[in-house]
Amino acid sequence: MLSFEAFVVDNAPDQRVVGGAQVPFILSPPEPLASSAEASDFVRQYRSAIDKALQDRGAVLFRGFPLDTPDDFDTFVRSWEGWKDLSYERSMSFAVRHKLSNRICTTNEGKSGGLVFHHEQAQTPLWPSHVFFCCLLPAQPGDGGATGIVSSDLVYEELKKRHPEFIQACETHGVRYTVYAGAEQDASKGAGRSWKSFFHVDTKEECETKMKAGGWEWEWGVGPSGSKPGPSFLKCVTPVLEAVKIAPGSSKKCFFNQLIATTANALEFSRVGVHGGGYDPLKDIPNQDGIDACVSFGNGDSIPLDILLEAKEICEEHAIDVCWKKGDVVLISNYLMMHARRPWNGPEGTRKVLASLVAEENCTSFGKPLVAL
Secondary structure (H helix, E strand, O other): OOOHHHHEEOOOOOOEEEOOEEEOEEEOOOOOOOOHHHHHHHHHHOHHHHHHHHHHHOEEEEOOOOOOOHHHHHHHHOOOOOEEEOOOOOOOOOOOOOEEEOOEEEOOOOOOOOOOOEOOOOOOOOOOOEEEEEEEEOOOOOOEOOEEEEEHHHHHHHHHHHOHHHHHHHHHHOEEEEEEEOOOOOOOOOOOOOHHHHHOOOOHHHHHHHHHHHOOEEEEOOOHHHOOOOOOOEEEEOOOEOOOEEOOOOOOEEOOOOOOOHHHHHHHHOOOOOOOOOOOOOOOOOOHHHHHOOEEEOOOOOOOHHHHHHHHHHHHHHOEEEOOOOOOEEEEEOOOEEEEEOOEOOOOOOOEEEEEEEEEOOOEEOOEEHHHO
């Protein structure tokens, strides 16, 4: 096996210098590997060096490894011994996804979903510590389809410099998110998961039991702005969640929440009962009432829309776009990095990026071991 340094790529078009280091850290075999098994052997041999690069830079891009199928991707993910699967069935993702192979699922099925920078599932009491993405089919040239990443600690520092009182409120009070969900999945939406799937239940009674145990508040038959979508529609509010977290193993404070993405969710939730999008989450702007219907500080205070829009601009200013090539895998720390799917203009089926959500064994979620939930 070649030395680890032989795989390191610098000064690639997908990289940008952040804090004096090139992000993402890129690894690519100087000579073709024969199989996904050899790719897994590489991970096991150089695991400590890969983990250090991930801790230092927040994202590692594996390019040129022989990963052609969901099963190849699954084998690669399993190379990280000690990391547990956070399956879609057990997760609290807003998105509609489909399982493909063991620990592998599709990314957001709603074409308007995931376009605003976010931490994976930071709006719930259950989140992954790391996220893998794998490109099996890149978009055609000119069709877009990259994935953006941005350092969350950088966003935190920039917001603290510009709006110290806002960051103080985030750290002092935390946040509460309001979720609106029907009884059936709506794959046309970025946040179209049903409450049955979201809470992993079959009946209202089971759902209420889980919400009560988790400290949620809820109402049936109530939608955004007091709308009445029907008796099987659920409005529920999370317990207080942290809006700022320290990345495990570091002293870096991260803007770990779903506040920026709420600028898109507010637009979508305002269209309850309407199939599909009808808005552009990258250009259209909700009003303050729309934000208030989706999120508040933990003490009930309103979160200013203008600051969220400025945070959205900060993300775009410092973003790095991974322009996918077939077989690419990007591994990100879900604490250190936000991510966003860039728009693509090609027909359905002309871009295929898969995901795997994982958690370290010592990862905690709202004070409880994530792997035990």
